[in-house]
Amino acid sequence: MASRASAEALAALREGRLAALLASASRRSPLYRRLLKARGTAQPRLQDMPIMRKAELMRCFDEWCTDPEVRLDALRRFIAEPANIGTPFLGRYIVWESSGSSGEPGVFVQDAKAMAVYDALEALRKPDLRPFQRLFDPWMMAERVVFVGAVGGHFASTVSIERLRLLNPVLSNSLSSVSFLQPIERLVAERQAHAPTVLTTYPSAAVLLAGESLAGRLKIEPKEILTGGETLSPAMRAFVQDAFGCPVVNSYGTSEFFRSPPNADTAICTSKAIGPSSSRSTATATPCRRGQPAPRPCSRTWPIIFSRSFATTSATVSRCKPARALADRHCRC
Numbered sequence: 001m002a003s004r005a006s007a008e009a010l011a012a013l014r015e016g017r018l019a020a021l022l023a024s025a026s027r028r029s030p031l032y033r034r035l036l037k038a039r040g041t042a043q044p045r046l047q048d049m050p051i052m053r054k055a056e057l058m059r060c061f062d063e064w065c066t067d068p069e070v071r072l073d074a075l076r077r078f079i080a081e082p083a084n085i086g087t088p089f090l091g092r093y094i095v096w097e098s099s100g101s102s103g104e105p106g107v108f109v110q111d112a113k114a115m116a117v118y119d120a121l122e123a124l125r126k127p128d129l130r131p132f133q134r135l136f137d138p139w140m141m142a143e144r145v146v147f148v149g150a151v152g153g154h155f156a157s158t159v160s161i162e163r164l165r166l167l168n169p170v171l172s173n174s175l176s177s178v179s180f181l182q183p184i185e186r187l188v189a190e191r192q193a194h195a196p197t198v199l200t201t202y203p204s205a206a207v208l209l210a211g212e213s214l215a216g217r218l219k220i221e222p223k224e225i226l227t228g229g230e231t232l233s234p235a236m237r238a239f240v241q242d243a244f245g246c247p248v249v250n251s252y253g254t255s256e257f258f259r260s261p262p263n264a265d266t267a268i269c270t271s272k273a274i275g276p277s278s279s280r281s282t283a284t285a286t287p288c289r290r291g292q293p294a295p296r297p298c299s300r301t302w303p304i305i306f307s308r309s310f311a312t313t314s315a316t317v318s319r320c321k322p323a324r325a326l327a328d329r330h331c332r333c
Contacts, residue, residue, distance in 0.1 A: 018046060021303060021305065022044040022045070022046065022049070022305065023044070024066070024303065025044075025066070025303040025305055026044045028066035029063075029064060029065070029066045029303060030063045030064075031060050031063040031064040032044075032049075032064075032303070032305070034063075035049075035050050036048065036049075046305075049305045052305075054104045054106055055104050057106075057304075058072075058104065058106060058107070061107070064303075065109065065301060066301050066303065067093075067301050069090060070089075070090070070093065070109055070301065072107065074089075075089065075095060075107050075109070076107070078095060079095060079096075079097055079107065079153075079154040082152055082153075084154070085153075085154055085158055085159055085162045086158075086159050086160075086161070086162025086163040086164075086165065086166050087162075087166065089109070092111070092112065093109050093110065093111060093301065094109075094110040094115055094159065094163060095107065095108065095109055095110070095154060095159070096108050096110075096154050096155055096156045096158075096159040096255060097153065097154045097155065097255075098155070098156075098255040099150075099153075099155065106255060108156075108255050109301055110301075111301040114301075125251070127249050129223075129224040129247045129249060130223060130224060133223075140174070140198070141170070141171075141174060142174075143174055143197045143198050143223075144174055144176075144194060144195060144196050144197045144198070145174060145175045145176070145196065145197070145198040145200065146176050146177070146178060146191065146194045146196035146198070146199055146200070147161050147175075147176070147177045147178070147200045147201065148177075148178045148179075148180050148187070148191065148199070148200070148201035148202075148205050148209070149177070149179075149180060149201060149202065149205070150179070150180070150181060151177040151178070151179045152179060152181070155255075156253065156255050157228070157229070158177065161175060161177055162177075176194055178190045178191055178194065180201070180202075180205050184208070184212070187209075188209075188212050188217055188218045191209065191218060191220060192218060192219060192220055195220060195221075196220060196222050197221075197222060197223045197224075198222060198223065198224050198225075198226065199220075199222040199224075199225045199226070199244075200225070200226040200227070200228075201225075201227060202227060202228070202229045202230050203227045203229075203230045203231065203232040203233075203236055203240075203250060204230055206225060206227050206232075206236070206240045206248070207236050207239060207240060209243075210239055210240045210242075210243035210244065211243070213243045213244060214243050220244075221244070221245075221246075222244055222246050223246050224246055224247055224248075224249070225240060225244060225246060225247070225248045225249075226248075226249055226250075226251070227240075227248065227249070227250045227251075228250060228251045228252060228253060229252070229253070232248070232250035237250070
């Protein structure tokens with residue numbers, strides 16, 4: 001397991017994944033093949049890859065993608081239908097979109113291998129707020145998990161929940177979503193009707209619901225609250241914890257790399273993503289600064305290599321720590 005590997009083993013694993021990604025992209029992506037040919041590079045290295053911005057990649061989407069059957073027009077038609085949320089595009093790709101907080105919405109294509117990695121990271125990095133409960137109910141079958149968010153769009157969180165419901169119909173009774181794009185009275189009523197034991201939402205929505213609880217309008221007793229997608233300040237955490245009387249943990253994810261560990265110092269697992277050094281002659285795992293590019297060795301269908309970060313974050317790349325040792329990470333898309 002990468003989180004427990006030695007520094008040498010982790011470096012070897014990372015370099016092997018990077019080499020495979022570069023080779024695949026240069027062979028299968030018309031965009032990267034053309035760019036590397038123009039640079040006269042036969043054996044691609046990380047420092048040979050051009051810096052790409054999201055607007056550029058979206059304009060060249062069909063040429064960027066390695067599967068000729070995946071075309072942006074077809075993807076946009078697919079995500080325009082709410083009924084398709086969580087279902088595979090072409091029967092084999094999970095698709096989600098970003099809200100465009102950086103000014104340019106993106107469409108993200110995840111192949112089966114990438115989704116397997118994300119599922120593993122989610123399982124390993126989710127903090128054990130109630131370890132004794134998880135010992136007897138590891139799959140949370142006895143929980144009532146309710147997500148409050150923008151449920152009408154193909155966003156990563158919504159797609160992930162609907163995908164789980166489709167993959168395991170047994171979860172349909174214990175996993176549900178509530179839209180926060182409705183009057184607060186209806187939101188409170190729906191949330192109260194679901195009586196969640198696990199509440200998952202954005203920090204700002206958690207604060208809103210905490211206020212409703214303190215005012216006596218929302219009567220629920222969650223056992224844990226999971227937030228993400230925004231900064232959760234110490235004051236916000238204390239307010240939500242006091243209102244509901246349960247632990248609150250915040251994690252962060254991006255549409256292009258999905259979930260990062262909930263840790264203030266660890267942004268990216270170094271076996272999966274790499275921050276280039278300041279020197280053009282080397283590329284190693286070094287501290288990533290705001291807006292610095294990082295390759296993502298997961299999806300071979302949709303390779304992000306040396307691209308400007310889609311979401312602006314301030315973070316540090318370090319060796320991944322065991323899940324139980326992870327504290328909360330505070331950063332913002």
